Amino acid sequence: MTQQVPSTEPELAGVRNFRDVGGLPTVDGRRVRHGVLFRSGHLAHATQEDAAFLASLGLHTVFDFRNAADQKLEGPDVELPGVRNVNLPLSDPADGAEFWKMVREGDLDQLRAILDDGKGAARMIASYRRIVVERTAEHSRVLHALADDSVPALMHCAAGKDRAGISIAVTLLALGVERDAIVADYLESAAGHRRYKVRRSGSADSAYTPEVMELLDPLFDARAEYLEAAFASIEGTWGDVDTYLAQGLGLSAESRGRLRERLLD
Numbered sequence: 563m564t565q566q567v568p569s570t571e572p573e574l575a576g577v578r579n580f581r582d583v584g585g586l587p588t589v590d591g592r593r594v595r596h597g598v599l600f601r602s603g604h605l606a607h608a609t610q611e612d613a614a615f616l617a618s619l620g621l622h623t624v625f626d627f628r629n630a631a632d633q634k635l636e637g638p639d640v641e642l643p644g645v646r647n648v649n650l651p652l653s654d655p656a657d658g659a660e661f662w663k664m665v666r667e668g669d670l671d672q673l674r675a676i677l678d679d680g681k682g683a684a685r686m687i688a689s690y691r692r693i694v695v696e697r698t699a700e701h702s703r704v705l706h707a708l709a710d711d712s713v714p715a716l717m718h719c720a721a722g723k724d725r726a727g728i729s730i731a732v733t734l735l736a737l738g739v740e741r742d743a744i745v746a747d748y749l750e751s752a753a754g755h756r757r758y759k760v761r762r763s764g765s766a767d768s769a770y771t772p773e774v775m776e777l778l779d780p781l782f783d784a785r786a787e788y789l790e791a792a793f794a795s796i797e798g799t800w801g802d803v804d805t806y807l808a809q810g811l812g813l814s815a816e817s818r819g820r821l822r823e824r825l826l827d
Contacts, residue, residue, distance in 0.1 A: 574612045578603035579722035579756040583730060586747060588738040592826045598713045599825060601730050603722035604628060606637035613640045616716070621645045623712035625704060627652040627725040636720060646712070650700045652693055652725040661685075665778065667763045673777045682780035683787070686724075690788045691795040693728050701732050702811040708733065709813075709821040723751040723784050728792055735803050736813060737822055741793070751784035 574580050580603075584596030600619065604626070608616065626639060629651040639647060664672055676682075694701075708715060717733075719725035727748050734744045750756065760778055762769040800806040807813045813821075 576607035576609045576612050586739045586743045595827045600716040602718045605639035608640040617642050621714050623715045625717045627719040632720050652697050677777040686788050687791040690792040694792040694795050698810045709817045748789050
């Protein structure tokens with residue numbers, strides 16, 4: 563399949579937070595190749611035009627990090643011809659189920675109780691720390707797949723920010739991308755046109771008041787402190803990135819070399 567590398571970021575009607583990760587610099591002077599690694603929110607609401615654009619990218623694999631509860635809420639990804647779909651849930655369906663039900667349906671007092679006074683941001687930081695330490699098997703599978711044959715690839719979760727954001731960051735660490743560039747790419751998910759559309763029960767004048775949206779903001783924002791918490795968790799557990807990749811993810815020097823040759827210019 564031929565690849566179409568967009569010269570400008572496409573405006574997709576039903577897919578949030580899509581972008582090509584190409585162009586990011588590595589510490590040894592190389593760059594991530596354009597047209598081989600993409601990230602986005604879920605593809606369940608892709609329009610016919612969106613699907614045609616995604617099909618034009620020549621994707622080999624779509625990695626979907628949503629769990630069964632996410633897929634039930636949003637729906638399955640749109641089918642793209644000739645593309646392998648790999649579902650690797652990075653959170654369990656029961657993980658925080660009551661919490662997210664409260665986010666969607668809770669009243670102001672309930673939201674204050676679970677999110678006020680920094681509790682929302684603290685929850686996000688804990689989640690990033692947990693995922694990067696506990697989901698090594700899934701991240702190992704992603705990196706080995708990319709090294710073997712699974713490019714071009716697109717990684718997504720629900721919003722394309724947290725689970726996909728961590729997985730993209732892990733991939734970029736393995737490629738030797740500069741840490742500041744990894745964080746800068748992650749922070750692009752904070753842009754208003756990229757953010758996940760919060761769906762809440764009730765009327766607009768009560769469900770989406772300024773205070774409600776301020777309380778919810780830490781959950782749907784991309785903040786450097788979240789990703790830095792994941793990095794700190796890697797270093798606190800394994801000592802450094804190379805040991806994490808080798809021991810935590812079982813990525814050999816040979817596999818890492820193949821990964822770099824597939825994804826870097």
